[in-house]
Amino acid sequence: MVSIAARAGVGIAALAASIALYAALVATKPQSEETSSARPPALVRTVVATPVEVARAWEGFGTARAMNAADVSAEVSARVIERPEQIEAGAHVEAGDLLVRLDPIDFEQRVESAAQLAAALEADLESLTIEEFRIGEQVVLAAKEAEIRDREYTRALNALESGGGNVAEVEQRLATLQRAQRELVALRQQADLIAPRRARLGAQLAGARADLALAQQELDRTRIRAPITGVLQSIGPEVGELVGVGQAVARIVDTSRIEIPLRMPASSVKDIALGAPVSLRPDGPVASVWLGNVARIAPEADPSTRMVTLFVEVEQDHEAIGAGLMPGRFVVGTVRSSSVQPRVIVPRGAVREDRVALAVPHGSNHSVSFVAVEVAYFTDGSHPGIDRDENQWAVLASGVSPGALVIVSSADLVQGEPVRISAQTVAGAARAEDRPGGE
């Protein structure tokens, strides 16, 4: 019995111990460790909203033209007999340089004949003067003779009246008187005609002189000269060619002053002042940049294109043709706004749906606060003081105060969410030239 009891006891004890062990192990089962600290807030990268003086860039386009240019045409028709060697397209010419010489033979002859004619007329005039003198003398004489004959008639008449003369003598005296009077009249008439004759001769002389001048001018015109200093755009006729009146001979362009009527968005006008600098680049594979200034602004905008025209002038050394802006070149111009005011700029990626997320202090950390912003415009450039890696920016008209922390690193945040600021936040304001994108 004792043995049975002992065995039973052992069995029961073993079972009890195992059940107790089970309960103890289950009760002290290792649980998944918990942490007392709250879930760390999301780590975000921020930038400090910094006012920066940015000048907005506006782009327009136009075709350059020379402010001074001359199309030289032939004024006389003749054959080209000379073109100086250096006169080729692209050559620089000074005002007055000979471009082309036409054959002057005809014109010399014309000058000669005109000169002869004028000389003849001068001689005639001189003759007329002599003639007038002489006629004047003759008139005096004729007048005296007419007086004499008149006295003779009078005497004859008196004589007749007095009965001493005869009618025939009176008539003879009268006829003589009348003859003398006719002579006088004729002479007077001649004398009177001197002036008109002189005038006519004078006129003829003037005309002849004019013809001469003209012929001379035409003779001069056989030497076609550069009217302005500049560069030959083109030179037409070759030696031996016949040129006609009005035929284009050369075009000279003064490249020292170039004007570009730059068509710009109409909205840009408010930002651009006279004298604003303009950077011009051409179409083409070679990158060149010229600088000009806004000289004038057209008063009207084109309603069909919503553009206004700015007249940009570029002054350059007209001898630097290769490097200079050539007239006829199509260019795109960039104008910076004249009114530069400090504005808060943020990386473009920080703005979504006209909102930015700010990290606002909240206890020992920060929390997310979305604010509405007004984006004035977007710009390119480098502002390492704000963000080393960013080169696209949103310029804010309103919404974010300077010094605010703008979250740039994540889009999946909600209002009020706690965040931690990454050590990569760059502090400090920056003032840097805003370089146009890609240049």
Add this chain to the structure above:
Amino acid sequence: MSLASFGVRKPVVANLCMFALLGAGLIFGAKLKREFFPEIRPNQVMVVAPYPGAAPEEIEKSLAIKIEDQLRDMKGVKEVNSTVSDGLASVRVEFIDQVSAEEAVAKVKREIDALQDLPELADRITVNAIEPSFPVCVLNIVGDADERDMKAAILQVRDDLRSLKGMGEVFVGGIRRDEITVEVRPEAMLAYGLSLPEISARIREAMIELPGGTVRSSTQHTSVRTMGADDRADAVRRIVIQAGDEGQVLRVGDIADVRDGFEDVDLTARLNGQPVVFATVMRDGTQDIVQMSEIVKAYAVGRRGEHLKLTARERLVSLLRRPGDDSPPSPRVAAYELGLSRPPAPGEVIITTDLARFVVGRLNLLMRNALWGGMLVFITLVLLLNWRVSFWVAIGLIVSLGGTLTMMYFVGITLNLLTMFGLIVVLGILVDDAIVVAENIVTRHERGEDPLTAAIRGAQQITWPVTATVLTTIAAFLPLALIKGTLGDLLGALPIVVGVALTVSLIESLFILPSHMGHSLLHHDRRVALHRQSRAQRFEDRFDAARDHFFDHLLIPTYTRFVGRCLRRRYTTLAVSIAILIGSVSMFAGGRLKFILFENSDAETVNATILMPAGTPTAVTDRFVARIERAFLDQPETKSAFAQAGAIGDLNGEGFDSSASHIGQVIVELYPVEQRERDSSAVIDAVREALGEMPGVKSLDIESVGAGPGGPGIELAVVGDRPEQIERAVAALEDLLATKEAVFNISNDADAGQRELRLTLRDGANELGFTTESLARQVQGAVFGLEAHTFPGVQEDVDVRVILPKRIRNSLAAIERMYVFAPDGRAVPLSEVARIQDAQSYASFRRLDGKRAITVRADVRRSSGENPELVMRALKPLLKELAAVYPGIEIVERGRQKDFTESFSTLPLGMLVAAGLIYVILAWLFSSYLQPIIVMSAIPFAIIGVVWGHFVLGYTVTFLSMIGFIALSGIVVNDSLIYMQFFNEKRAKGWSVAGAAMLTGRARFRAILLTTVTTVLGLTPLMLEQSFQARFLIPMAITISFGLMSATGIILVVLPCLLVIGDDVQRVLRAVWTGQWGSD
């Protein structure tokens, strides 16, 4: 005539069968396809419904919900999962396992076609099966050479590999498509009043072939065609854009820079920090991945100009070739010769991500363990039985294996990780029935029967018990065939392999082995009778005598005495056994022995995936990818690191490669486990520490890619109808997860939306001739370019893209400053007619089974000693509470938890079925209702060995341990079945229960010990393996070995007690019923 009788009387037939099985095993075993995992049957279908221009909410209402409702009610649908984004709805339908891919696609197409009231503007809906595929290996060309040379080289590699026999599909990566870019100068556009769409249209018109009709004559028809331009950049440059009245023309080359280059996509790929182009070889059918890998490696050797070492087989084939026959002796050599014939690659040729080495490693492991296990088993048999039995049992094992491999070939089962694992498990079991049969034959012979009679009757006597053991083992493995899901696909072949192996082994034991044993004993007897024993035979006899003396006079008597004491204290013995069982179970229940689904403690491949906020440029993503890459390359354990930004490759074989600018990946190969000091988890931890926190990164997942399923440790979907409610619940869930110390990297898949430029027409813009569409097209052209034409090419089509210079495309400020063109060619500042806003597109969202869902993911730090299963167990009650706080919200397990729950939900039923089958088999065998229960009672006691085996050796219980326990239940039953068979015989002869139990124990002690020792020794080499390949399998080996040891002890000690206790109970009941005490 029985099988044994036939085999003994017709030894020639038996031997021919043996040779046939051996030969077939060699031939068909060599032909077995090798792969990493069994082919997963694709049972998912993707329905893509584009709806251009529609917002996600609109798409959800008008398209996604309708499609879901139509599909969810279909028979066989398991889950419907949708992603709705801007302009697109994708619906993924998962079917139950019984539905094939073709059937699934056909069903879905029918349902989609039946849909009505779909939006008119929606595009055609497409339906496709999702085909998972694994990369076999990757051939990389690493170097800084010209991009065109690198591309040409890798395309050559692709074409070469595709041309080789036995290859699968080859995809190239790290290259960009050829593209002719027409980079138009904006100044030129303004100068000539040309818009990008106009230029694009002119190019397109010039490129179109214009059929001019047919000229007919009386004798023939002649077609007249105006051909388009040649596919060269020069041809594009010559295209006339404008022609003046005086004959002056403006050509494309005058206004644009035309370059024959590559598309401007953001995609970077590097290997070990250097630019790389690569060709990924994928299996697309039933190719052997080891062979594929060998072919690729041989090709790489050829490309490098190195020497290829021939295998013995190849050398032999070369020798046996006819003179003049220069054909390569194998596909591998053919690949080598092809590689050698090519010019040197413009970079270093490196092979990475070689999946085959895992397969080869497993195969080698199998061979090695089989060899060692076999040797140990043989030695044990020699020591514990005799050499004759050992020899023929060993032959029987080899024959069984040969037959198994042959059957696997004809059934279509491949040699993969799981089937190899099954063969390792079954190695130790295969010999059991042979040992029983052989030992019985020997025993009968020793009792005086002549050899042939002993062979026949010995086999016949044991036929049904042995058959029952095989059947019970097969039944024990049956539940594995019922497992659903991916795990089910992986494990499904296991019961087949085990069943086939055991069946062949049974036939061998009952047909071939008796013949061998009988004639071997006959030969031995003749020698003895003629006194013609050799010295070895005499030594053998002396050894047998000594061994038998040890067993019969030492071991067995000691056991008998012990069992006698236990029988006298049977209730105490039973109580103590139960106490030990409870104590063992408490180790598990009390968490001292941990459970984890898959032990991914170490791997040779690490996959890091980075996700930035949507819209992040690739260059920014690549900066972070480069940091991760550098952090890994700084670790001494890193062998190679492949990094890409802008794309992610799928390493889990689910077929979900993706590309987007905000994603990136680093795939790291570590040195073999044996060559490094730290495991992959430690390396990952070191990398995480080196990286620190990276602001702006949405999530960074770094995981070891091991044999188990990939993905984050914790994956939970928050499902509901109200988005705001879901978001709040998600936030609360993330906070809850964050309270766990071991949980980190918490993220969710809520998508805030893509970055987009929004264009709004200003007042009066219409009056200038602009429409939103015309403006949008010009701006789209400015930002993305316009495709003007596509040249058909030999290897790929070449697009002609009209674009603006990069400085404008990438600058919003420049876009804002650009000019657009009215229909009449007038240039108008864009800022005057439209407002550009940097906005956010509509957020995409996901739906799960008809409701909105956001999935929360997190990793668990293993170094803390925790694992995802432990954390989830702790979280489960809290999750219920959380769901209760948010009405209408459901929190659903996804990922590995879902796989586990789904796969093992049917396991209890399967185990019940298995237990039922085993009961029926035993009941049939014993003709008793009670005895099967007594026999099966040994199974729970095996838990003792399982628990302490894991605990002592320091391993965590994994799902393989559970599989091992399932296998163990069949093996354990075998021992007690043999015991009961003998017990019943003794009882039938009139012995008392206790007497029969004692006698049975004495008689079956050696046999039971042998089967246990052989099984344990068969698995011992595996348990002692230190290689990385073995770690995965060791828990299974521990379960079987230690479980069997403890079960053997129970069978030899407790089972007799149970039998006597059972007899006591019967007597008591009889006494109560009849009122009389009596003995049997």
